[in-house]
Amino acid sequence: MERRAEHLTDFPFGIHLLTTGQFIGYVGLWVVSWAGAEAFVGIGIGERAYWSQGYGTDAMRLALRFGFHELNLERISLETNGENARAIRAYEKCGFAHEGTQREWEGRDGRRWHVISMGLLRSDWERANGQP
Numbered sequence: 208m209e210r211r212a213e214h215l216t217d218f219p220f221g222i223h224l225l226t227t228g229q230f231i232g233y234v235g236l237w238v239v240s241w242a243g244a245e246a247f248v249g250i251g252i253g254e255r256a257y258w259s260q261g262y263g264t265d266a267m268r269l270a271l272r273f274g275f276h277e278l279n280l281e282r283i284s285l286e287t288n289g290e291n292a293r294a295i296r297a298y299e300k301c302g303f304a305h306e307g308t309q310r311e312w313e314g315r316d317g318r319r320w321h322v323i324s325m326g327l328l329r330s331d332w333e334r335a336n337g338q339p
Contacts, residue, residue, distance in 0.1 A: 216241075218273070222252065222266045231257045234266040236274050236283070244281035244329075246274055259293060267301050271332060281329045288313070289321030302335045303327045 219235035232252035239245050248270055252263050274280045287294050289308060303325040311319035332338070 218278070220266075220270065222250075222262060224262075231262060232266070234263075234270045236270055236278065236280075238278065238280070244279060246278070246280050246283050248274070248283050248285050263294075264297050264300055267297065271301060271327065272336075275329050275332055282326060284324065284326045286322050286324050289323045295323060295325075298325050301327070302332050304331075 216238040217235065218237070219233060221230050222232040222234060223230050231254065232250065234248070234250040236246045236248050239247060248267070250263055250267055250270075252258060271283060274283050284306075285298065285303065287298065304327070305323060306326045307324040309322040309324070312322040313320045
């Protein structure tokens with residue numbers, strides 16, 4: 208709570224297994240404009256053993272619900288590596304739409320990578336989730 212009081216724009220959460228409580232990753236919202244009701248979301252699951260099992264999708268859905276219901280956001284955005292097809296599919300399942308590509312934006316491992324920008328509007332999220 209002290210950290211939140213210092214950073215009223217940062218809302219980080221740990222992802223833990225329900226069965227054991229083991230920490231496996233994080234998801235967080237970073238409000239970029241309270242006046243515009245806009246935030247970025249980020250997620251990471253560390254060990255490959257926990258990838259492609261739905262943990263990320265579940266955590267993202269909870270973060271989106273928190274963002275739209277508790278923080279009263281109107282828009283949530285993210286960026287991802289253009290070659291991360293698994294992440295892109297998971298984001299699309301959560302309702303994110305492709306909004307642009309920054310070609311060869313990121314340099315890493317001796318290569319240039321595309322960065323995909325995606326966004327989700329509150330109105331689209333509410334329609335997809337049966338909200339009024």
